């Protein structure tokens with residue numbers, strides 16, 4: 001009997017496979033995505049959460065480092081997680097990463113929140129690894145990529161913790177003065193090139209700036225302190241938490257904590273040598289010790305996996321040198337823009 005005929009998914013079975021690093025079959029992924037859309041279509045663009053909650057920044061397919069995060073921060077459902085986006089591209093295991101997060105969302109809907117990052121997009125994943133990984137791991141077929149990228153259209157745009165902490169993947173937008181104006185965006189579509197939805201996922205803070213400036217990334221804006229002060233005041237929130245930018249120390253604090261970056265991909269792309277962090281929010285007191293960046297290094301398994309795949313690729317290059325038939329395990333990761 002197929003998963004569709006049975007009509008029910010054994011989520012525990014899926015979790016067991018994924019925690020063991022195994023891929024799910026295409027029909028199972030299709031069913032999971034269908035169920036996840038049913039669940040996420042009911043969410044508003046802004047999800048309201050309460051502490052305690054742990055925020056996770058960019059993961060970018062570094063699956064073994066995601067497992068390390070659960071070891072350090074606690075496994076769901078014992079810890080509530082707010083993921084800030086950029087689950088796929090760059091690393092070797094985007095499919096394992098997004099599959100695990102979707103199964104956890106289905107199993108513990110109130111304990112896992114998934115915000116959309118700028119890489120959760122058809123256009124970006126076509127160029128930065130996820131498309132190629134899907135085609136390579138699923139027998140030359142792009143259907144799994146289509147299933148996941150259709151699902152990305154349902155991810156929420158932002159979250160607010162304890163009515164105090166505004167959380168988004170990238171940052172602020174000149175087209176988003178109030179949090180209410182996020183609520184009315186039609187989010188169920190590919191990320192546009194510009195406009196409020198694009199800016200929320202692409203923008204970055206810049207300590208040199210007072211106001212907005214067009215971003216050198218080619219989408220979104222860089223924003224300064226006046227913009228931040230106005231946004232916090234108008235919306236009655238205390239701080240902004242976001243991801244989207246590599247930090248050597250795993251996190252970065254701007255303007256005495258008014259804006260904070262959480263970066264959760266240690267040794268980014270298996271070669272940057274950076275630390276990573278998760279942000280643990282313990283309570284809503286607003287005291288300095290009510291939240292903490294929990295800093296960590298790359299998992300030894302991540303390094304092992306990198307060396308294994310690189311040595312396979314090395315064998316492939318040798319094969320090509322000797323004029324032999326091309327190995328099926330073609331390298332599929334492009335590191336930087």
Ligand SMILES: [Mn+2]
Nearest residue numbers: 086117118244
């Ligand atoms: Mn990003």
